[in-house]
Amino acid sequence: MKITDVLSEIGRLYDNYIKVWEDVCNIESPSDYKKGVDEVSSYFIKIAEEKGWLVERFEQERFGDVVTITMNPDVKEAPVTFSGHLDTVHPIGLFGNPPTRLDESNLYGPGAMDCKGGVVAGFLAMDALGSAGFSGRPVRMILQSNEEVGSGIKNKATINYICEKAKDSVAFLNLEGYGEKFAGKACLIRKGIACFKFTVTGIEAHSSSCATTGANAIAEAAYKIVEIEKLKDSEAVTCSCNTISGGTVRNTVPGKCEFEVDVRFSTDEQYRDICVKLQKIADTVYVPGCSCDMVQTNNRCSMELNERNINLLNKANELFEKCGLTKLEIGKRTGGSDAADVSAYGIPCLDSIGVEGERGHSVEEYGVIKSLKESAQRLAAIVVGI
Numbered sequence: 020m021k022i023t024d025v026l027s028e029i030g031r032l033y034d035n036y037i038k039v040w041e042d043v044c045n046i047e048s049p050s051d052y053k054k055g056v057d058e059v060s061s062y063f064i065k066i067a068e069e070k071g072w073l074v075e076r077f078e079q080e081r082f083g084d085v086v087t088i089t090m091n092p093d094v095k096e097a098p099v100t101f102s103g104h105l106d107t108v109h110p111i112g113l114f115g116n117p118p119t120r121l122d123e124s125n126l127y128g129p130g131a132m133d134c135k136g137g138v139v140a141g142f143l144a145m146d147a148l149g150s151a152g153f154s155g156r157p158v159r160m161i162l163q164s165n166e167e168v169g170s171g172i173k174n175k176a177t178i179n180y181i182c183e184k185a186k187d188s189v190a191f192l193n194l195e196g197y198g199e200k201f202a203g204k205a206c207l208i209r210k211g212i213a214c215f216k217f218t219v220t221g222i223e224a225h226s227s228s229c230a231t232t233g234a235n236a237i238a239e240a241a242y243k244i245v246e247i248e249k250l251k252d253s254e255a256v257t258c259s260c261n262t263i264s265g266g267t268v269r270n271t272v273p274g275k276c277e278f279e280v281d282v283r284f285s286t287d288e289q290y291r292d293i294c295v296k297l298q299k300i301a302d303t304v305y306v307p308g309c310s311c312d313m314v315q316t317n318n319r320c321s322m323e324l325n326e327r328n329i330n331l332l333n334k335a336n337e338l339f340e341k342c343g344l345t346k347l348e349i350g351k352r353t354g355g356s357d358a359a360d361v362s363a364y365g366i367p368c369l370d371s372i373g374v375e376g377e378r379g380h381s382v383e384e385y386g387v388i389k390s391l392k393e394s395a396q397r398l399a400a401i402v403v404g405i
Contacts, residue, residue: 020153022342025399028147033392036143037126039066040391043105043135044119044128048083050106050168056083059105059135060162063088066142070149077180082106083164085177087184090145091157098157099402100185100366101145102357103138103194103373104166105130108380125376125385136386137194137373138162140394148399158402161185163357169212169317170357178357182364190331190405191366192398193358194373196386204350205335206370207328210257210283211290211321212355215297217243218312219265223274233272234308237265240276242305247280247297256293257283283353285321322359322370324349331367335397338404344396347372372397 043062048055060083064074073092077085083105089098107130119128126136141160148158161181163170170178185191197204219240224233240263250258258280265276280297284290294315301313329349336346350371358370375390 132376
């Protein structure tokens, strides 16, 4: 079939999917609000069922269900997999009523850029492919439900499901949005994320006896935080203490202090190294009488540059050029993403090829409306030509 036929269908369906974009952003879906996340996936399931596409659910008790939607499920060729997350970060009600608004250029609302816009672009591409009669391979859309809180956090249940579901894919296209400074790039490099909780135990005493019988847990924590701050390197590892709590009343030496540290790293080697350094800081006693326990509460691997993903981008750029689309350069981002785990699983992967936008994770988040069509065109070009 001709890719020009698919691109023509994208143009025909484009206005309909701007309305879809608005509809799903009007459904507020913070990660911990299962009802909202499931309502968004139900909206997309209705579209899929009307098209006769296969729908599968990976049910979750606490978070929204992960949903896989497949067109051409019986075709034996290797599939192309799209993926994007439906969960957002803000509590319900912060965006107003209704949550979304549009002007001539942008759609504002929760998840407009991160990441509902990308999901809508994926559905636009799939709908256009189906309308144009494409049957060359299966096309999957995986709707992730808790990416903003670590994709399963401790047991990694949802990201492990996604990797297993996508393992036979010739390409995995993650539909995260991107800002203006990242335009013209596909993300092939991302930092990993590790989170650590430090629990410092001291000895409570009357504040007048702090020099003789007490051991100040807050003071011990302060020494440790200062040492952790020294580990920062903007190009490699960053460490940041972002929450802290301790003490009971003003006139009592605190016997307990807890703080959490967010670490970003570029390679597995850096991750192993920072774990050793943090453990040494946890074990070092700065205030006699204090002790410390450190536990890792979350870990998301880094996305390291590899030949497999470079080859996929090179092939995609050949297809873009034939379609009159701008070629993409290799890009690097510091935030975490499901694409890192998928890439580490051995699946060819391109990240951040959803819609353009700005102000993600803020109440001024928006997506650039015209980028919806371009994103869908790129996705369709890869499906047809790969």
